[in-house]
Amino acid sequence: DTEVTQTPKHLVMGMTNKKSLKCEQHMGHRAMYWYKQKAKKPPELMFVYSYEKLSINESVPSRFSPECPNSSLLNLHLHALQPEDSALYLCASSQDPGLMNTEAFFGQGTRLTVV
Amino acid sequence: DAKTTQPTSMDCAEGRAANLPCNHSTISGNEYVYWYRQIHSQGPQYIIHGLKNNETNEMASLIITEDRKSSTLILPHATLRDTAVYYCIVRVGAGGTSYGKLTFGQGTILTVHP
Numbered sequence: 562d563t564e565v566t567q568t569p570k571h572l573v574m575g576m577t578n579k580k581s582l583k584c585e586q587h588m589g590h591r592a593m594y595w596y597k598q599k600a601k602k603p604p605e606l607m608f609v610y611s612y613e614k615l616s617i618n619e620s621v622p623s624r625f626s627p628e629c630p631n632s633s634l635l636n637l638h639l640h641a642l643q644p645e646d647s648a649l650y651l652c653a654s655s656q657d658p659g660l661m662n663t664e665a666f667f668g669q670g671t672r673l674t675v676v
Numbered sequence: 677d678a679k680t681t682q683p684t685s686m687d688c689a690e691g692r693a694a695n696l697p698c699n700h701s702t703i704s705g706n707e708y709v710y711w712y713r714q715i716h717s718q719g720p721q722y723i724i725h726g727l728k729n730n731e732t733n734e735m736a737s738l739i740i741t742e743d744r745k746s747s748t749l750i751l752p753h754a755t756l757r758d759t760a761v762y763y764c765i766v767r768v769g770a771g772g773t774s775y776g777k778l779t780f781g782q783g784t785i786l787t788v789h790p
Contacts, residue, residue, distance in 0.1 A: 616776060
């Protein structure tokens with residue numbers, strides 16, 4: 562199994578809603594990542610979890626709250642988002658948290674629309 | 677990580693080889709060259725990576741110049757399904773402030789036409 566599974570595939574939420582994005586991998590990878598991608602732009606790193614601990618936060622606003630319940634799961638909790646937060650949210654995982662001589666596997670993403 | 681420069685877009689005829697260049701003139705000795713691609717509305721997909729030597733796998737070949745300041749990704753027989761954005765990324769091998777980060781540049785939009 563070399564898949565990173567993200568749910569839901571599409572999400573529409575209001576600015577006062579609370580929702581969560583989920584990501585799952587069963588490759589035994591030790592690092593998991595959240596990326597945000599706006600239309601026609603490259604993916605931008607948001608968070609990195611290494612051995613289930615948050616190791617990198619790229620100055621992401623607190624309305625985005627990551628959580629890693631176990632080594633296979635990664636969540637992104639959303640609260641009080643703005644319309645400009647609408648984007649494709651990508652999850653990835655890798656065997657080596659340092660990404661040294663190893664590849665990252667990406668999920669297909671959650672297309673989020675904030676109304 | 678070293679900065680990379682790629683052409684904004686390229687075209688290729690189906691069945692021909694697609695040669696995608698990447699300039700990384702500030703690359704350091706322990707930095708790897710990675711290539712990913714992203715087909716429209718999908719997650720990025722790893723293609724290949726290398727340090728010094730040329731590399732080949734079932735998807736592509738990676739040619740790195742002797743001075744390591746540039747590289748070329750070769751798709752030997754491009755198909756319509758290879759139409760995507762191709763990202764060249766340079767990553768440090770170990771340690772450093774970019775530990776654990778995979779930073780995407782603007783990439784090259786490759787269009788394969790019939």
